[in-house]
Amino acid sequence: MDTVKIGKFLKELRKEKEYTQETLGEKVGVTNKTVSRWETGTYMPPVECLVLLSDIYDVSINEIVAGQRLNEAEFNDAAEENLSEALQLSENAYKQREKILTIIMIISTIIAMVLIYLVPFNKGEMVRSLITILLIIGLAFISNILNIIALILNKEKYRNKD
Numbered sequence: 001m002d003t004v005k006i007g008k009f010l011k012e013l014r015k016e017k018e019y020t021q022e023t024l025g026e027k028v029g030v031t032n033k034t035v036s037r038w039e040t041g042t043y044m045p046p047v048e049c050l051v052l053l054s055d056i057y058d059v060s061i062n063e064i065v066a067g068q069r070l071n072e073a074e075f076n077d078a079a080e081e082n083l084s085e086a087l088q089l090s091e092n093a094y095k096q097r098e099k100i101l102t103i104i105m106i107i108s109t110i111i112a113m114v115l116i117y118l119v120p121f122n123k124g125e126m127v128r129s130l131i132t133i134l135l136i137i138g139l140a141f142i143s144n145i146l147n148i149i150a151l152i153l154n155k156e157k158y159r160n161k162d
Helices: 003-016 021-028 032-040 047-057 061-066 072-118 125-161
Strands: none
Touching: 003 061, 021 032, 021 047, 021 072, 032 061, 047 061, 061 072, 072 125
């Protein structure tokens, strides 16, 4: 997706309707700064905003994502390309979330191991040391279980999109 091309098209559509960025932002429920970011290609509008923009500008979402008005022949080609790109972006986001969650799990396990190693073992405070170690293990276990749940939910969310 060419976000700069999309941004220029959004700006062109806004100017045709003679809206300011602030006016459009109020209609869509975002700030004028957000509208500016869309129009410069810094950000892509989220799906719910694309629906509103489509209604406001009387163009299809497909045309917005293509960054231009489309005739019938171009419309079908652009729809295929836009769908393919959207699926690729979705898969990349899924993989990125999975990577982040795995890294968090590894880091929390390493931190727990380091903390257990640093717990002092004095004969007089053996019970306190054991309780501290059990708490560290418990927190690492909870952290990793939550990460595993998040990984499973991420996988289910990705599968449900297909």
